[in-house]
Amino acid sequence: MIETDVNTYQTEIGGYENCTWLKYKIIAYDNSGNRAVNDNHGHSYVYHVIPEFPSALILPLFMIATLLAVMAYRRRRLL
Helix, strand or coil: CEEEECCEEECCCCCCCCCCEEEECEEEECCCCCEEEECCCCCCEEEECCCCCCHHHHHHHHHHHHHHHHHHHHHHHHC
C-alpha cells in the first residue's frame, strides 16, 4: 500500500475478468508488530467487477447528443 496522506493508505486491486466477485479484508502491522484487521465485522468486503464502458462509444454518443440538442434548439427558435 502507498501512503497518500497522514494515516491514509491506498492500493489497487489487480485486474480481474468481468463478473468476478472478490472478497477481501485488510490486515495491517505497525512498527512494533501489532496486528490490526479490518474485515467488515467478520463478513469480509465484497467487490464485483463490472464491464467498463467502451471508450470508443463515448465520442459518437457525445456527437449524437450534441446534434439532438442543436436540432431541438433550432426547432424551438423557429416556433
